[in-house]
Amino acid sequence: MILEFERPIKELEERISGLHRLAGGSEGLQVEISRLEEALDAAKRRVYSNLSPYQRVQVARHPDRPNFRAYRDALTEDFYELSGDRLFGEDAAVRGGFARLKPELGGHPIVLIGHDKGADVKARVAGNFGMAHPEGYRKVGRFYELAVRFGLPIVLLVDTPGAFAGRQAEERGQAWAISADLMALSRAPVPVVSFVIGEGGSGGALAMCLADYVGMLENSYLSVIAPESCASIIFRDPGRAAEAAEALKLTARDLKDHGIVDEVLPEPLGGAHNEPEDAIDTVGDALGRVVSGLSEADPETLVAARHDRYRRIGERAMQDGTA
Amino acid sequence: MDAVFTKCERCGQPIYEKDLGARFNVCPHCEFHYPLSAPARLRLLLDRGSFEERDSGLLAGDPLGFDGYEERLKKARRRTGLDDAVVSGVGDLGGRRVAIAVMDFRFIGGSMGSVVGEKVARTIEHAYAEELPLLIVSASGGARMFEGVYSLMQLAKTSVALSRYVEGSWPYISVLTDPTFGGVTASFATAADVVIAEPGARIGFAGARVIEQTTRERLPEGFQTAEFQRDHGMVDRIVHRLALRGDIERLLGFVA
Numbered sequence: 377m378i379l380e381f382e383r384p385i386k387e388l389e390e391r392i393s394g395l396h397r398l399a400g401g402s403e404g405l406q407v408e409i410s411r412l413e414e415a416l417d418a419a420k421r422r423v424y425s426n427l428s429p430y431q432r433v434q435v436a437r438h439p440d441r442p443n444f445r446a447y448r449d450a451l452t453e454d455f456y457e458l459s460g461d462r463l464f465g466e467d468a469a470v471r472g473g474f475a476r477l478k479p480e481l482g483g484h485p486i487v488l489i490g491h492d493k494g495a496d497v498k499a500r501v502a503g504n505f506g507m508a509h510p511e512g513y514r515k516v517g518r519f520y521e522l523a524v525r526f527g528l529p530i531v532l533l534v535d536t537p538g539a540f541a542g543r544q545a546e547e548r549g550q551a552w553a554i555s556a557d558l559m560a561l562s563r564a565p566v567p568v569v570s571f572v573i574g575e576g577g578s579g580g581a582l583a584m585c586l587a588d589y590v591g592m593l594e595n596s597y598l599s600v601i602a603p604e605s606c607a608s609i610i611f612r613d614p615g616r617a618a619e620a621a622e623a624l625k626l627t628a629r630d631l632k633d634h635g636i637v638d639e640v641l642p643e644p645l646g647g648a649h650n651e652p653e654d655a656i657d658t659v660g661d662a663l664g665r666v667v668s669g670l671s672e673a674d675p676e677t678l679v680a681a682r683h684d685r686y687r688r689i690g691e692r693a694m695q696d697g698t699a
Numbered sequence: 700m701d702a703v704f705t706k707c708e709r710c711g712q713p714i715y716e717k718d719l720g721a722r723f724n725v726c727p728h729c730e731f732h733y734p735l736s737a738p739a740r741l742r743l744l745l746d747r748g749s750f751e752e753r754d755s756g757l758l759a760g761d762p763l764g765f766d767g768y769e770e771r772l773k774k775a776r777r778r779t780g781l782d783d784a785v786v787s788g789v790g791d792l793g794g795r796r797v798a799i800a801v802m803d804f805r806f807i808g809g810s811m812g813s814v815v816g817e818k819v820a821r822t823i824e825h826a827y828a829e830e831l832p833l834l835i836v837s838a839s840g841g842a843r844m845f846e847g848v849y850s851l852m853q854l855a856k857t858s859v860a861l862s863r864y865v866e867g868s869w870p871y872i873s874v875l876t877d878p879t880f881g882g883v884t885a886s887f888a889t890a891a892d893v894v895i896a897e898p899g900a901r902i903g904f905a906g907a908r909v910i911e912q913t914t915r916e917r918l919p920e921g922f923q924t925a926e927f928q929r930d931h932g933m934v935d936r937i938v939h940r941l942a943l944r945g946d947i948e949r950l951l952g953f954v955a
């Protein structure tokens with residue numbers, strides 16, 4: 377899939393590979409190729425250093441963006457998957473289990489949980505595009521309990537348009553499942569580390585990022601509402617999603633500036649979907665560093681610090697008449 | 700002005716507005732529960748003259764500079780006489796002291812922004828510090844979009860506060876009224892020891908219209924009503940508004 381604003385980049389890339397195919401390698405051809413490569417580099421820089429918030433949302437949703445499985449395979453070994461909420465069923469929109477960070481990332485055993493958007497159409501449908509039902513959030517809650525029981529850090533990869541909005545999700549208590557996860561993370565006496573790797577859609581994302589550390593990839597987003605829905609409600613026009621995305625201040629940079637997240641993780645030029653390994657390495661470096669740092673912390677201190685962090689979050693959003 | 704008739708939207712019967720007020724906005728003919736303001740709800744639940752408001756004067760800023768938010772806040776403040784969509788404090792219920800927060804749907808649809816989250820969190824902390832039962836009455840369309848991710852963070856803020864409170868042995872009773880949705884149900888409103896709902900109240904995560912638009916599913920009769928939620932195991936009891944105070948008093952007799 378090619379995003380509209382990526383078109384000039386893709387055209388240059390096609391011309392370059394066309395020239396490469398011509399072979400022969402005459403000097404004139406080489407000169408032309410290097411001229412185009414410079415133009416390509418400039419085009420990437422121009423486009424990608426000026427992405428609007430809504431363009432970032434589109435990058436965050438890109439189907440080729442590295443997903444849960446790519447991070448899992450690259451950053452951990454011996455993933456031991458667990459399934460089911462023990463109440464209703466199994467939900468492939470979120471996956472989790474025990475894993476060990478790669479030796480170069482410190483080798484810590486962890487509980488790894490993430491929304492799984494899937495890499496191909498079949499997997500995307502099976503995982504409901506990363507939109508979990510209550511059984512998914514209850515499964516996640518089970519994994520939180522297991523992590524606490526065995527004293528393992530919880531590592532979360534957030535990538536969801538939101539918790540699923542549907543009849544059955546409501547019948548099985550979507551809101552109840554999410555609030556239980558928030559309560560569980562609020563008091564889990566183990567390190568909780570969360571990365572927003574793509575979409576961070578509302579409560580369904582928050583149920584997996586109430587954490588001691590939240591890192592966001594540069595082109596990921598975290599928002600209380602999808603920009604399209606916000607535009608329908610505020611402007612009565614879903615077509616004005618770009619304006620809504622701007623107003624919602626949902627980019628990684630905005631959230632860091634507002635003190636909501638800890639770190640913006642830079643993506644390779646052209647976005648994570650163009651250079652997946654680079655993006656995964658960046659997350660891996662942060663993951664290894666943060667888990668090593670937190671694994672020494674006293675559990676009670678961790679919970680107290682997490683409490684204070686969220687208790688005070690967004691203080692500047694109020695004018696305190698009593699102060 | 701005092702002999703004003705209105706027509707019940709539900710049963711079509713004429714009602715004296717005075718009678719409706721005396722019955723805390725419950726239709727005397729069909730028992731339909733209309734929305735109730737926070738001040739009236741406090742009168743309904745607490746012993747006369749016992750309410751002490753806390754944490755008033757907290758006002759929403761406009762953290763994102765969201766176009767139109769300031770005007771909406773001003774209008775809502777003027778129209779309701781409230782600072783924001785929740786009134787909180789301590790008071791007596793059947794002679795027993797409780798910490799209480801009551802939401803008001805008239806204030807920007809009872810949406811939860813920083814002030815609602817903060818006042819709910821402080822109410823929880825008063826209950827914790829003073830060893831009081833906690834009572835929260837919700838009425839909310841969900842998160843306050845105009846505060847963007849700040850409103851989302853209120854789910855986290857109220858959850859961390861509540862996670863401390865539930866370590867103690869004082870009860871948390873949540874009352875869900877029409878309507879309660881989104882960020883409020885996905886955080887403190889459903890994380891209670893006992894969840895009570897008013898008859899017919901619409902309660903859920905996503906609104907019915909959103910579900911119909913996204914899934915094109917036909918939703919069953921009575922979808923997301925209090926009765927539906929009780930039948931699906933999500934709500935403990937459905938209690939008529941005029942019986943609510945007595946019902947909570949009974950419950951406190953067991954657990955407080």
Ligand SMILES: [Zn+2]
Nearest residue numbers: 707710726729
């Ligand atoms: Zn009526």
